[in-house]
Amino acid sequence: MKRIVILAILIVVAAGGYFAYNRIHEKEKGGENALNYYGSVEIRRVNLSFRVGGRIAEILAEEGEPLMKGQVFARLDRAPLDVEVAAAQASRDQAAATLERAENGSRKQEIEEARALVEEYRATLALAEAELERNQGLIGKNAVSRSLYDASLSQRDVAKARLARAEATVDLLVEGTRREDVEAARAALAHAEAALEKAKIAAADSELVAPNDGVLLTRVAEPGSMTTAGQTVATLSVRDVVWVYIFVEEPDLGKVAPGTPVEIRTDSSDHVYRGHVGYVSPEAEFTPKTVETPNLRTNLVYRARVVVENFDQELRQGAPVDVKIPIASISDRVEENKDSAE
Numbered sequence: 001m002k003r004i005v006i007l008a009i010l011i012v013v014a015a016g017g018y019f020a021y022n023r024i025h026e027k028e029k030g031g032e033n034a035l036n037y038y039g040s041v042e043i044r045r046v047n048l049s050f051r052v053g054g055r056i057a058e059i060l061a062e063e064g065e066p067l068m069k070g071q072v073f074a075r076l077d078r079a080p081l082d083v084e085v086a087a088a089q090a091s092r093d094q095a096a097a098t099l100e101r102a103e104n105g106s107r108k109q110e111i112e113e114a115r116a117l118v119e120e121y122r123a124t125l126a127l128a129e130a131e132l133e134r135n136q137g138l139i140g141k142n143a144v145s146r147s148l149y150d151a152s153l154s155q156r157d158v159a160k161a162r163l164a165r166a167e168a169t170v171d172l173l174v175e176g177t178r179r180e181d182v183e184a185a186r187a188a189l190a191h192a193e194a195a196l197e198k199a200k201i202a203a204a205d206s207e208l209v210a211p212n213d214g215v216l217l218t219r220v221a222e223p224g225s226m227t228t229a230g231q232t233v234a235t236l237s238v239r240d241v242v243w244v245y246i247f248v249e250e251p252d253l254g255k256v257a258p259g260t261p262v263e264i265r266t267d268s269s270d271h272v273y274r275g276h277v278g279y280v281s282p283e284a285e286f287t288p289k290t291v292e293t294p295n296l297r298t299n300l301v302y303r304a305r306v307v308v309e310n311f312d313q314e315l316r317q318g319a320p321v322d323v324k325i326p327i328a329s330i331s332d333r334v335e336e337n338k339d340s341a342e
Contacts (some may be wrong), residue, residue: 250300
């Protein structure tokens with residue numbers, strides 16, 4: 001009997017605690033005036049790095065200093081990059097000269113020189129043919145040796161070949177460069193120009209600039225150290241957007257829709273910040289693994305992101321805040337949803 005009495009007392013105490021918890025929880029939420037949630041400030045951070053590697057020459061800002069968009073705060077040693085630009089420029093100029101020569105063809109003086117060489121070889125051939133003809137008449141009379149006759153024959157053949165080659169050279173010079181050679185020279189110039197542009201971009205990337213207004217949080221590297229492309233050099237806190245993350249309980253999920261206006265307060269001041277719900281996660285967190293009784297469903301929470309509209313420097317990364325959603329705003333959102341559904 002005593003055990004039954006004790007068990008009954010425990011049940012009454014547990015029920016009383018349960019209802020007391022609910023009343024306190026409702027009071028914390030503002031009763032019928034508002035829904036209250038607790039969250040933390042989230043400020044976007046950017047890891048900054050050079051797109052090229054090299055030795056860091058200087059860093060122009062200390063941790064905690066504000067940076068403006070486009071402001072240079074770190075530089076690499078440009079000497080190796082400038083040498084690469086100069087080499088690329090020389091290759092580009094050489095390719096341009098090759099293309100110009102291919103497009104313009106041979107000069108008049110070169111053609112005239114080739115024609116003069118043709119005349120020279122023609123005269124040489126005439127002399128060799130006359131010598132061969134004279135030896136042909138003498139060899140029948142045994143007036144010249146066979147070797148001398150063979151030498152004159154060979155000289156005639158060499159002179160004839162040289163004349164044919166000189167005449168072909170003149171034809172090529174007059175005809176000009178082949179179309180395929182011109183296209184190849186043009187492609188080589190385009191490749192050289194692309195290499196030059198790449199070298200110039202690499203040289204420009206020796207300066208690291210702030211992509212947005214913000215505050216320099218950390219300096220990962222220091223002047224004199226070597227860095228590779230993509231290696232983090234500093235971390236920037238971006239101040240153009242400030243968020244507050246809260247966790248909405250499942251029973252209140254229908255009351256916290258995107259666009260709902262909210263009020264935000266911090267422990268450090270009485271200033272009230274304005275904002276609105278920007279995003280509610282479609283995925284629940286802390287979900288029970290097996291059963292979902294009505295009591296357990298209250299443990300479901302959904303992460304929501306609140307966008308702060310009138311933020312200032314007092315809202316710092318990770319700071320705890322109170323987020324209040326007025327009932328009037330909730331009612332307005334419910335009415336808007338009804339009107340849109342109708």
